């Protein structure tokens with residue numbers, strides 16, 4: 001099922017339910033698009049936009065900027081203020097992904113801060129009421145906000161088209177996904193990679209662009225926010241592991257607490273990478289994934305007709321004793337330089353098929369762990385996080401993802 005070629009017999013993840021169709025997901029974007037020609041067309045632009053170095057450079061610059069903003073609010077609230085980390089991080093992830101995908105700053109963090117402190121709205125840009133509506137709309141439970149969300153996104157697409165049309169040809173364009181989508185296969189194309197397949201060589205329509213932006217927000221908000229909260233919870237319960245993580249941060253980044261993080265730095269954070277994976281293994285945000293076969297196939301010794309729906313239970317595979325050494329133990333070392341160790345032999349043998357954190361095959365997640373590493377670094381380089389209730393279990397509820405319900409913390413300046 002994980003063959004990474006378009007010849008895969010398993011090109012579809014889920015059937016299009018009535019709700020998905022009602023919400024308008026059928027035939028648009030990437031994640032829920034079961035029209036394979038249309039998916040292929042969109043997916044190439046999605047991956048292309050995300051792979052471009054200048055896009056990644058821009059994304060990192062915005063992450064650093066937004067972090068500085070959130071940090072200033074935390075500092076103003078003071079170290080004894082009890083804050084619900086998931087509420088902040090959902091807004092952070094949302095504002096970040098909104099900016100990366102559209103180039104527009106939605107001020108989700110600022111307006112949340114204003115609600116807490118001033119109890120009034122930020123009138124400079126999207127206000128808290130609008131942000132709540134946007135955020136609720138991403139949850140796609142609330143059909144009532146659908147029209148609002150769709151019209152907002154279409155307006156952003158149309159306005160950016162006009163801006164680009166009015167920009168002189170020799171003026172460099174901003175590197176957000178929207179710009180990449182609008183200019184794809186036009187004389188203003190900012191992407192380097194060119195596709196040979198002639199079906200893929202036409203510009204994108206507003207509807208296609210809209211679908212991809214919606215997917216980016218759906219894919220990038222709750223995943224990042226919830227997983228970071230889970231990581232924080234584990235780090236606070238495993239101080240030795242936190243100490244090693246900080247040692248890695250300090251070694252890679254030195255003592256200048258104000259230096260912005262770069263992509264080169266992030267590549268070097270191998271232990272950080274291992275921690276995120278091990279937290280995902282022990283407390284996964286995704287527990288299940290699906291595939292539908294486009295041709296009959298033999299699986300598990302049985303013949304299955306075309307159109308069979310398979311469910312893969314991530315949460316069982318990633319803790320199975322046949323694939324993981326001391327499978328119940330929380331130990332990031334099973335992901336850290338595992339080739340050099342003789343301890344984690346099972347992991348060494350099976351990892352490619354037993355750790356589907358980002359899925360696999362042609363529908364694999366187009367994003368990677370990079371934002372999570374960046375955010376963890378930004379938090380732990382300068383701050384100590386204190387869980388207000390150390391005895392509380394990790395509070396989460398099961399939805400499409402495992403969602404953190406609450407994580408009350410105090411943010412204190414780091415003691416060196």
Ligand code: HEM
Nearest residue numbers: 030031215216219220223224357358359360363364365367
């Ligand atoms: C902690 C972070 C994340 C995790 C663990 C994660 C995990 C996953 C998984 C398991 C899938 C299903 C893959 C499959 O069926 O084989 C997926 C698909 C997808 N993810 Fe992510 N994801 C994360 C972050 C993101 C971000 C930040 C974005 C957007 C910028 C994103 C966009 C998508 C999209 C568009 C798909 C559908 C791909 C397709 O159908 O072709 N994800 N993700």
